[in-house]
Amino acid sequence: xxxxxxxxxxxxxxxxxxxxxxxxxxxxxxxxxxxxxxxxxxxxxxxxxxxxxxxxxxxxxxxxxxxxxxxxxxxxxxxxxxxxxxxxxxxxxxxxxxxxxxxxxxxxxxxxxxxxxxxxxxxxxxxxxxxxxxxxxxxxxxxxxxxxxxxxxxxxxxxxxxxxxxxxxxxxxxxxxxxxxxxxxxxxxxxxxxxxxxxxxxxxxxxxxxxxxxxxxxxxxxxxxxxxxxxxxxxxxxxxxxxxxxxxxxxxxx
Amino acid sequence: xxxxxxxxxxxxxxxxxxxxxxxxxxxxxxxxxxxxxxxxxxxxxxxxxxxxxxxxxxxxxxxxxxxxxxxxxxxxxxxxxxxxxxxxxxxxxxxxxxxxxxxxxxxxxxxxxxxxxxxxxxxxxxxxxxxxxxxxxxxxxxxxxxxxxxxxxxxxxxxxxxxxxxxxxxxxxxxxxxxxxxxxxxxxxxxxxxxxxxxxxxxxxxxxxxxxxxxxxxxxxxxxxxxxxxxxxxxxxxxxxxxxxxxxxxxxxxxxxxxxxxxxxxxxxxxxxxxxxxxxxxxxxxxxxxxxxxxxxxxxxxxxxxxxxxxxxxxxxxxxxxxxxxxxxxxxxxxxxxxxxxxxxxxxxxxxxxxxxxxx
Numbered sequence: 001x002x003x004x005x006x007x008x009x010x011x012x013x014x015x016x017x018x019x020x021x022x023x024x025x026x027x028x029x030x031x032x033x034x035x036x037x038x039x040x041x042x043x044x045x046x047x048x049x050x051x052x053x054x055x056x057x058x059x060x061x062x063x064x065x066x067x068x069x070x071x072x073x074x075x076x077x078x079x080x081x082x083x084x085x086x087x088x089x090x091x092x093x094x095x096x097x098x099x100x101x102x103x104x105x106x107x108x109x110x111x112x113x114x115x116x117x118x119x120x121x122x123x124x125x126x127x128x129x130x131x132x133x134x135x136x137x138x139x140x141x142x143x144x145x146x147x148x149x150x151x152x153x154x155x156x157x158x159x160x161x162x163x164x165x166x167x168x169x170x171x172x173x174x175x176x177x178x179x180x181x182x183x184x185x186x187x188x189x190x191x192x193x194x195x196x197x198x199x200x201x202x203x204x205x206x207x208x209x210x211x212x213x214x215x216x217x218x219x220x221x222x223x224x225x226x227x228x229x230x231x232x233x234x235x236x237x238x239x240x241x242x243x244x245x246x247x248x249x250x251x252x253x254x
Numbered sequence: 255x256x257x258x259x260x261x262x263x264x265x266x267x268x269x270x271x272x273x274x275x276x277x278x279x280x281x282x283x284x285x286x287x288x289x290x291x292x293x294x295x296x297x298x299x300x301x302x303x304x305x306x307x308x309x310x311x312x313x314x315x316x317x318x319x320x321x322x323x324x325x326x327x328x329x330x331x332x333x334x335x336x337x338x339x340x341x342x343x344x345x346x347x348x349x350x351x352x353x354x355x356x357x358x359x360x361x362x363x364x365x366x367x368x369x370x371x372x373x374x375x376x377x378x379x380x381x382x383x384x385x386x387x388x389x390x391x392x393x394x395x396x397x398x399x400x401x402x403x404x405x406x407x408x409x410x411x412x413x414x415x416x417x418x419x420x421x422x423x424x425x426x427x428x429x430x431x432x433x434x435x436x437x438x439x440x441x442x443x444x445x446x447x448x449x450x451x452x453x454x455x456x457x458x459x460x461x462x463x464x465x466x467x468x469x470x471x472x473x474x475x476x477x478x479x480x481x482x483x484x485x486x487x488x489x490x491x492x493x494x495x496x497x498x499x500x501x502x503x504x505x506x507x508x509x510x511x512x513x514x515x516x517x518x519x520x521x522x523x524x525x526x527x528x529x530x531x532x533x534x535x536x537x538x539x540x541x542x543x544x545x546x547x548x549x550x551x552x553x554x555x556x557x558x559x560x561x562x563x564x565x566x567x568x569x570x571x572x573x574x575x576x577x578x579x580x581x582x583x584x585x586x587x588x589x590x591x592x593x594x595x596x597x598x599x600x601x602x603x604x605x606x607x608x609x610x611x612x613x614x
Binding site for chain 2: 115
């Protein structure tokens with residue numbers, strides 16, 4: 001596929017007098033994997049919300065542009081955005097008893113007929129997503145019984161069922177043990193490589209990000225201070241400047 | 255901890271027949287309609303005046319469906335069946351469906367298992383309206399409705415409108431703040447109700463009777479005005495299945511699934527309040543139906559709103575017709591008492607049986 005999967009053009013977001021995101025520009029090609037890094041409060045999650053269109057309902061004032069598949073975000077209707085962009089939050093709360101397959105099926109909401117409901121293609125997509133993520137044995141289980149790792153894989157399966165071209169993740173590996181962190185990362189890599197899904201993930205774990213992501217975007221005080229391969233972005237001076245810690249403490253894998 | 259988890263899982267293991275039903279919502283619907291038909295026929299057959307079930311069916315068949323049946327019953331039997339019991343059963347069914355649908359919607363929208371149709375102030379608004387009507391010396395009756403019904407209806411809708419407006423100040427409010435505003439407005443109205451009742455003197459008993467709910471005054475004109483309102487709101491609620499499903503994981507996720515969260519919230523609140531206000535105006539405050547029926551249906555059929563909404567409407571209708579039947583069996587008791595007496599222990603049993611807990 002040609003074109004640009006996601007493009008930010010001097011994106012700026014203000015909450016009242018606070019500037020959360022300050023003229024950020026970046027382009028992601030289809031199938032690219034980029035990690036959004038930065039200290040707490042740097043504007044990472046806010047940026048993600050602007051791309052997903054969810055910030056439209058909030059009090060943020062937006063300047064600049066977000067383009068998805070070369071078309072400005074506001075020219076899509078909501079359901080069309082949801083068919084192209086899936087969002088995985090760091091934590092998912094379930095208010096009512098819900099089974100794994102029922103949660104995954106929620107990913108088909110933007111595709112199904114508003115009144116008639118899911119069709120055969122929707123059910124097939126749910127089965128395929130469950131298999132892809134490797135949670136077949138969890139299908140009938142109550143989501144609230146699952147471990148945090150299993151639950152996060154279930155939410156990922158929901159995003160896969162949504163069939164997006166662009167996958168946004170907000171700290172998808174927070175609270176997960178090492179095995180599940182790697183499982184999530186490998187699934188993302190597989191989605192990008194085999195399906196050409198563009199992946200943009202907010203991560204806190206710098207070493208995990210630099211190991212699995214070919215490209216890092218470093219945010220500080222709402223500004224994009226570095227954009228490139230891990231070895232270019234994570235220089236000792238920059239880590240000291242952005243995170244305020246001694247870079248010797250941060251192990252960085254090639 | 256391990257044993258705790260093990261027992262929790264055991265407690266939630268469902269019997270095989272329940273598990274099969276879960277995947278057959280149409281069967282559950284058919285079963286519910288059959289139950290509704292049975293209690294409805296019982297509802298027009300049984301009562302203070304004994305009329306044989308065969309006669310009841312013959313009366314209904316002759317008058318409603320045009321069956322050629324020879325008249326072998328006294329004229330009074332026909333009046334009792336057609337003018338007293340039939341509208342009463344229809345009203346109970348309509349109110350049961352309305353309260354259950356509103357319960358499902360508000361529980362899903364507010365993501366709160368404790369929500370019921372009255373949670374946003376409808377109950378106290380309606381109660382205050384009804385109580386004020388009894389204090390006002392002006393009385394009128396139009397199509398079977400008096401000032402009390404009118405003010406109860408207006409009070410219920412007015413209370414929700416205030417809750418919605420107040421909680422909306424400063425953009426789209428969080429659902430918690432909607433809920434808390436509902437609680438605050440409800441408390442304020444309850445204080446107003448207390449004062450009104452204190453001042454009402456002779457009318458206290460009448461207010462009290464209204465607060466407990468009853469179908470004893472059901473009539474055709476009331477059914478003709480009330481049921482279309484309930485039907486209209488119910489149709490709107492039944493089409494919200496997709497939105498309610500998207501809201502299962504919260505408003506943020508719902509927005510990511512392409513939902514116009516602000517619009518859906520307004521539509522659902524308006525429709526749920528409309529059917530609740532109509533139900534409350536017709537029959538008073540009948541508790542537990544809107545809380546218990548959605549939970550029971552959810553336990554059997556799962557949380558998918560595509561089955562949960564229609565199944566709750568059907569089973570809620572059947573439940574309230576049955577409760578009304580029990581309420582008038584020995585002597586005329588308030589139906590709200592019966593729904594509490596049946597509903598609360600059964601609900602507690604089910605909660606213990608499926609001790610899974612809810613995440614708030």
